Amino acid sequence: MRANLWLFSMALITLACSPMEKELKESLPDRWPNAVTYEIFVQSFADSDGDGIGDIKGMTSKLDYLQELGVEAVWLMPINPSPSYHKYDVSDYYGIHSDYGTMEDFQEFLEEAHQRHIKVIMDLVINHCSKLHPWFLNALKEDGEYRDYFVWADKAGIEAEGNLLKAKTGDSDNIHQWNEVSGQDELYFSFFWSGMPDLNYDNPKLREEIYEIGNFWLTKIGVDGFRLDAAKHIYPDHRAADNHAFWKEFKTKMETYKPEVYLVGEVWADLPTQAPFAQGFSALFNFDLAFSIMETVKNGQVVSATIHEHAWKVLDEGSPVTLFNESEKAFKQYNPDFINTTFLTNHDQNRVMSFFENHEKKAKLAASILLTLPGAPYIYYGEEIGMRGLKPDELIREPFLWETKNDSMRTQWMEPTYNTTNVVAPLSVQRKDSGSIFNHYKSLIHFRRKSAVMTYGEVEQIDLANDELLAFTRSHAGDTVLVVHNLSSRVKRIRQLEPYSLILFTTSKKVRQTADVLALPPYQTIILSKPQK
Incomplete structure (x- = not known):
């Protein structure tokens, strides 16, 4: 001893x-991919130009900090153009939100991150898009070219099936899943909110559009992978097998573009529900x-815990x-x-x-x-x-605190309550x-x-x-x-x-x-x- x-x-x-x-x-x-990843809400992280909103250049300037902390990857919450502060309702899948900077800014960020051996995973929001996306604006016309990119149903049929409303879930407080369009009999489906119409993955053309979006970011821009938002809801729960099959197909497609692609999914559910999604x-x-x-x-x-007499x-x-x-x-x-x-x-x-x-x-x-x-x-x-931070969501996404005084990098887009x-x-x-x-x-x-x-x-x-x-x-x-x-x-x-x-x-x-x-x-x-x- x-x-x-x-x-x-x-x-x-x-x-x-x-x-x-x-x-x-x-x-x-x-240690990638068995490494520590750091999730960033760009809007609240670091402001490079003094406009009060976090941006990509600010994030680039803090890569040395992330390297100091020891993380080997970052997951970026949505950076695409969007009408909402959180940007989970995408209006352009091929762009960068103007408040955050330009595509050139993002490519510089990628280059600087990769020089520090930091991978970049971007949020890809493909369960739904913004009601301001050109696809949906066109789909609002009953004869629109993109009508079938979304899920429509007759109101009488929905009511007959008792599906007009849904229960709240861990990932959504919304109960109004079907939404009326003035002057039309058909309603469109949106799991999360009327401003986020769900996409219709029974449409092969829509699938190919989504795969090309993935291809763009992986091969032309150079991200290392995606965090897939709301992956559980591509199809309704009663079509779980279709959900699993879609994600398996999605993974196969992305691997043809970048064999080492990293895909992390949000399936907010218990283990038995989650497990079959692992294949995708x-x-x-x-x-x-x-x-x-x-x-x-x-x-x-x-x-x-069960206490046993034997300590080991x-x-x-x-x-x-x-x-x-x-x-x-x-x-x-x-x-x-x-x-x-x-x-x-x-x-x-x-x-x-x-x-x-x-x-x-x-x-x-x-x-x-x-x-x-x-x-x-x-x-x-x-x-x-x-x-x-406690909900509502804005209050769990408050500005990062860099300095005590003269904190030029601290974002000002909201007045913090907790931080x-x-x-x-x-x-x-x-x-x-x-x-x-x-x-x-x-x-x-x-x-x-x-x-x-x-x-x-x-x-x-x-x-x-x-x-x-x-x-x-x-x-x-x-x-x-x-x-x-x-x-x-x-x-x-x-x-x-x-x-x-x-x-x-x-x-x-x-x-x-x-x-x-x-x-x-x-x-x-x-x-x-x-x-x-």
Whole structure:
């Protein structure tokens, strides 16, 4: 045990010079596509020209920041022309919204990102378009050339079937799915809102139009892939098989244009509904896992964990680990190359800090769990500086805080409710604070990226006979590490950690060990390995 204590002491000395307290100078290995991706709402991110609206040039100027953080890809919320601030109702699939810049600006951004080995994934919104799109404006004429690009039905028939209204869903509060056109008997279908008419994928000509749009962005412009919005709704739920078949065809088409294309889908549903979609995507956002991580931290205990007498018996139910493994098995049944995409919240959900009622230690712990589990994690812009926000949607998409004063890059398109410098420390302040949430994210991302076992390792949950501890091993290529998260507000004294005695990483310098007990402070994380012989 003395040798182990010596190793433990040396680890603590190393931690004094950890990534939490110094700028990492060494280069980091490329881990794409098993890498961390950063979601950006361009409108709120960085303003280069002082017009108050975030733009592509501003985003380009912040690529060094993203490289510093350690992310290897960005997902851009829609950048196409649109009449709405969020731009999920596209009026031109081949353009850049004028507030954001020009196509030349975007190509410069792509070039600069790729020079930094950062991939660029753009939101492609093809379930619906804007009611101002030329297709739909033409389709409003009953004899319009593009009438069949959209879904129409006779009002009497819809009412007879009882389908005039729909129930609210997790991804849509809209109940008025059929919309009247003045002077016409037929109504058009829109799952989300009358301003977003759904496209008709039973029309082969429409499909080919969409495939050509994908081809344009992948080959002529050079993006690395797409995030596919509302992928669950290409066809109604009762036509799930048609939905799966479409996305499989879409993936095949995109791979003919760019074999290494990355396609991540939004299928906001439970695992059984999600799993068959895997055949048409590189990845899907794992909503069940996200909810499990957040609820585990909120409740301060492993969900449905069964306590066993033997400290090392593997749990067989509940918890983020179980959900990850169940989803991995389900997804890979349909696609052996599938990448399990993990996250905490995104632009459609209340922000992490506000979910935890501004409890920073819980927000950090949620990040610790996310970034120590397998998969390809996504973080939402501002999450890494503790930005806050509760719905409605505008208030979870507020401007990023760069500086305390004279913040020329901060966007002004809206007056923030939750994110002012009085309550959220800007990035410039957090960079200098080794205990900030920014440095917490940065150190975890860098550690994960440097470690093959943390990037690629399989996960197995471990029972430490305490449901306030989430513990699991990560194993890869003969290497195994033990990860322990303290979910509680109390110091946890943990026994029986042998043979894991060498600290590789911890979120706290206050970890202590006696001859046979490890003391882990509240809401903190430790990663241990076996000492080399």
